[in-house]
Amino acid sequence: MLITSEELIQATFHFFLGTLSFFLIFFILRAQGKKKFLKLNELQTLRKKNLWHEKSPLIVTKITRETHNINIFHLKRKDEAQFPFFKAGQFLSFQIGNNPQLIRSYSLVSNSNQRNEIQIAVKKIPGGIGSQWFHSLHVGDLVLAYAPQGHFYDTQFASQARLYVAGGIGITPLYSMITSHLNHQANFPIYLFYGVRTAQDLAFHVPLTHLAKEHFHFHYFPILADNDENKELTQGVITGPFIQKLYPHWKEAVVFMCGPEGLTHSLSDFFLKNGFPKDRIFLEKFSNPSTFNLEQIPDDPLPILWENQKLQYNTKVNLLTFLEQNGFNPPFACRVGVCGSCKHKALGQTLMATTSGLTPQEQAQGYILTCVAYPLSPIEFEETT
Numbered sequence: 001m002l003i004t005s006e007e008l009i010q011a012t013f014h015f016f017l018g019t020l021s022f023f024l025i026f027f028i029l030r031a032q033g034k035k036k037f038l039k040l041n042e043l044q045t046l047r048k049k050n051l052w053h054e055k056s057p058l059i060v061t062k063i064t065r066e067t068h069n070i071n072i073f074h075l076k077r078k079d080e081a082q083f084p085f086f087k088a089g090q091f092l093s094f095q096i097g098n099n100p101q102l103i104r105s106y107s108l109v110s111n112s113n114q115r116n117e118i119q120i121a122v123k124k125i126p127g128g129i130g131s132q133w134f135h136s137l138h139v140g141d142l143v144l145a146y147a148p149q150g151h152f153y154d155t156q157f158a159s160q161a162r163l164y165v166a167g168g169i170g171i172t173p174l175y176s177m178i179t180s181h182l183n184h185q186a187n188f189p190i191y192l193f194y195g196v197r198t199a200q201d202l203a204f205h206v207p208l209t210h211l212a213k214e215h216f217h218f219h220y221f222p223i224l225a226d227n228d229e230n231k232e233l234t235q236g237v238i239t240g241p242f243i244q245k246l247y248p249h250w251k252e253a254v255v256f257m258c259g260p261e262g263l264t265h266s267l268s269d270f271f272l273k274n275g276f277p278k279d280r281i282f283l284e285k286f287s288n289p290s291t292f293n294l295e296q297i298p299d300d301p302l303p304i305l306w307e308n309q310k311l312q313y314n315t316k317v318n319l320l321t322f323l324e325q326n327g328f329n330p331p332f333a334c335r336v337g338v339c340g341s342c343k344h345k346a347l348g349q350t351l352m353a354t355t356s357g358l359t360p361q362e363q364a365q366g367y368i369l370t371c372v373a374y375p376l377s378p379i380e381f382e383e384t385t
């Protein structure tokens with residue numbers, strides 16, 4: 001077959017065009033691949049920077065007085081890394097002084113967008129070891145903290161209305177939730193009922209008042225229990241009917257409460273009696289094991305089955321300490337019921353000083369936190385595989 005010179009020119013032209021396109025596509029893909037690889041590398045470095053091993057050192061960068069007995073502590077990571085992502089409502093657990101066994105938890109009050117610096121607000125408790133220690137700190141001091149933890153957060157309800165109830169220092173996780181929502185331009189109704197004794201006990205009152213003026217869908221009700229000179233603020237206690245009066249559509253909301261048990265339990269009762277679903281009520285309790293009343297533990301000896309060995313519990317220590325005293329080495333980290341490292345499935349009845357380190361699902365599955373659990377009946381620990 002004979003090829004004309006015109007056809008030869010055309011074929012050569014197409015060959016060159018094809019080769020050029022091939023190289024062009026090859027270089028574009030390679031450049032994109034490199035970019036992707038670089039992005040992956042950057043991400044890995046970022047992740048490495050955010051890694052938080054065991055207890056991490058934080059620097060106190062600023063201390064501000066919020067009320068007569070609450071200070072806000074501004075903290076940065078010593079290695080200048082960003083804080084890992086946390087959810088508004090979560091808390092940090094700190095080593096108190098030089099004692100690795102003495103841990104106290106404090107809710108993050110900063111909103112969850114702030115990752116260079118975080119803040120906690122600590123109320124000074126007369127005779128309280130942890131809170132007094134915090135109030136003795138100065139700018140530049142180092143504190144050791146575990147990574148943010150906790151299951152009391154409300155990111156999962158999209159645009160449903162929120163009803164927040166705080167008592168005293170219980171405002172801290174709720175303040176973080178509210179400011180985080182408002183920062184994310186949330187436009188659902190947000191109601192906050194905040195009870196304290198006197199006007200001088202109100203933390204974050206100035207920013208909350210300001211936010212309520214700025215956002216028409218955020219409603220703020222501070223309530224004072226004691227008779228107060230400040231006649232502008234409502235006096236009384238937070239009750240179900242009181243909430244109903246000021247927020248008639250309260251049944252549309254998801255409820256988050258943090259404060260004294262008397263307040264949160266009586267409101268829970270009211271909500272449930274009025275047909276409100278239990279799975280839309282979330283509570284946080286600011287207890288620590290040092291405040292746990294050991295008189296609730298029965299005096300009679302109780303059998304404990306651990307790793308196929310029968311032990312006799314006739315003491316008043318938590319189950320983690322009891323197992324250690326019997327020569328075992330169960331896992332643990334914080335020893336105050338917040339990190340979840342010591343969780344174990346157990347059959348039997350226990351009393352826990354706090355359940356902060358367990359998800360509601362884990363609680364339903366029968367997990368206990370051995371560091372804060374005390375037996376009320378014979379206990380059989382499930383074997384680990």
Ligand SMILES: Cc1cc2nc3c(=O)[nH]c(=O)nc-3n(C[C@H](O)[C@H](O)[C@H](O)COP(=O)(O)OP(=O)(O)OC[C@H]3O[C@@H](n4cnc5c(N)ncnc54)[C@H](O)[C@@H]3O)c2cc1C
Nearest residue numbers: 104105106107121122123128129130131172286287288290
């Ligand atoms: C998940 C979680 C989040 C928390 N968030 C915060 C927070 O944001 N801000 C904050 O200030 N605290 C918070 N707490 C409480 C905090 O961890 C400590 O329990 C609190 O600071 C008291 O510890 P302490 O070492 O000073 O007192 P302790 O030495 O443990 O107790 C000393 C004495 O004070 C009494 N006492 C303890 N707590 C109280 C109390 N609340 N009111 C009255 N008497 C008390 C005890 O009965 C005891 O007699 C939180 C606790 C948890 C579990």
Ligand code: FES
Nearest residue numbers: 333335340342371
């Ligand atoms: S050791 Fe952290 S929850 Fe028990």
